[in-house]
Each structure stands twice: as C-alpha cells, then as structure tokens.
Amino acid sequence: xxxxxDGLRTIGLGTPGRFRDExxxxxxxxxxxxxxxxxxxxxxxxxxxIESVGERLVLLDSDEQPIATLEVTRAESRPFGxxxxxxxxxxxxxFTSIEDFRDGYRRVYAHEGVSLADDDLMVCVWFRLLxxxxxx
Numbered sequence: 001x002x003x004x005x006d007g008l009r010t011i012g013l014g015t016p017g018r019f020r021d022e023x024x025x026x027x028x029x030x031x032x033x034x035x036x037x038x039x040x041x042x043x044x045x046x047x048x049x050i051e052s053v054g055e056r057l058v059l060l061d062s063d064e065q066p067i068a069t070l071e072v073t074r075a076e077s078r079p080f081g082x083x084x085x086x087x088x089x090x091x092x093x094x095f096t097s098i099e100d101f102r103d104g105y106r107r108v109y110a111h112e113g114v115s116l117a118d119d120d121l122m123v124c125v126w127f128r129l130l131x132x133x134x135x136x
Contacts, residue, residue, distance in 0.1 A: 001046055001047050001048065002046055002048055003060070003064065005058040005066050006058070008056050008057060008058045008069070009048070009051075009055070009057055009058070010057065010058045010059075010060050010066075011035075011057045011058070011059055011060065011070065012059075012060040012064070013027070013032075013035060013059070014108070015111075015112075016062040016063070016064070017062055020061070020062045021061070021062055023035075023093070024059065024061060024067060024068075026092045026093065027059060027068065027070070027129060028067075028068065028129065028132075030129065031092035032090075032091055032092035032093065033073075033090050033092065033126055033127060033128065034087050034090035034091050034092075034124065034125060034126045034127070035091060035124075035125055035127075036083060036087060036091075036105070036122050036123060036124045036125070037122065037123045037125075038080075038109060038114065038116065038120060038121075038122060038123075039077060039120070039121035039122065039123055040120065040121070041109070041112075041114055042123070043123060050075050050077060050123050050125075051072045051075045051123075051125050052072060052075060053072055053073060053074060053075060054071065054072065055071070055072045056069055056070065056071050056072075056130065057069070057070045057071075057072065057127070058070075058133075065133075066133040067132065067133050068129055068130070068131065068132050068133055069129075069130040069131050069133070070127040070128065070129060070130060071127060071128050071130050072125060072126070072127050073126045073127055073128055074124075074125070074126040075123065075124070075125045075126070076123075076124050077121050077122065077123050077124070078121070078122055078124060079118060079119050079120065079121060079122070080102070080105070080116055080117065080118050080119070080120045080121075080122045081102075081118030081119065083098070083101070083102075083122055083124060084098075085097075085098045085101075087101075087124045087126075088100075088101035090126060
C-alpha cells in the first residue's frame, strides 16, 4: 500500500536520491506532466488501483516528505509496447523517440531486477501541479 498523507495517496517519482530529485525538479518547473508505472510491480503488488481523473496526489521528496500536491488529469493503462509518444514527451525527461523512452524504462526497471516486456501493462498518468506543500 502506498503511503497516505492527510488521506491522499502519495506519489514518489523514481527512486529516492538524485533521480527522484531531478524528476521532482521537472514537475515543479512544469516540464514533467506525466509518468508511468508497471502495473504488476507498482500497483498490483502494492494493492493499489489506477489513479482517477480529479484525484489529488501528494508528491514526495527523497526523504519521503510532501513537497507538492498534484491533480490527475488523465489516467489509462496500455501494454508497454503501445505506450504513445505523447506520454514519453509529456514525461519531460528529454526522450528523443518512443524507442528511447522504452529503453530508458527498461533500464530503470532492470536496475530494480524487473524485466519489462512489450505486453506488460503500464499505467500512464498525466497530472498538473496544484500547490506546493506548506513548510513547517
């Protein structure tokens, strides 16, 4: 189960550390407005359902602390081999082609010991930044 903050599900992009810090920077700049997760690893294994349009998510930093609230604007599932360029572009991570996106995702999941096949179900989520978290 994903962590909850004030009753909202959280989202931690990438693995904590430099990778997550960079992804969060892209979100806060407005460059990154989408992400994707592997259904069997990121949802099914966690006992979570796919995000819904209008749902608010708390974005976590590398210390698992809230930094912002996001609102889901679109969510859908597709086989990995059918994830569209639109998602890769909207991830804002500089992918140069859909093949570059797929290679990047395969590397990230391989680093976690997970192989990614074209027929693996991916959850594609688009979002907008609603507000920054209040500092204590």
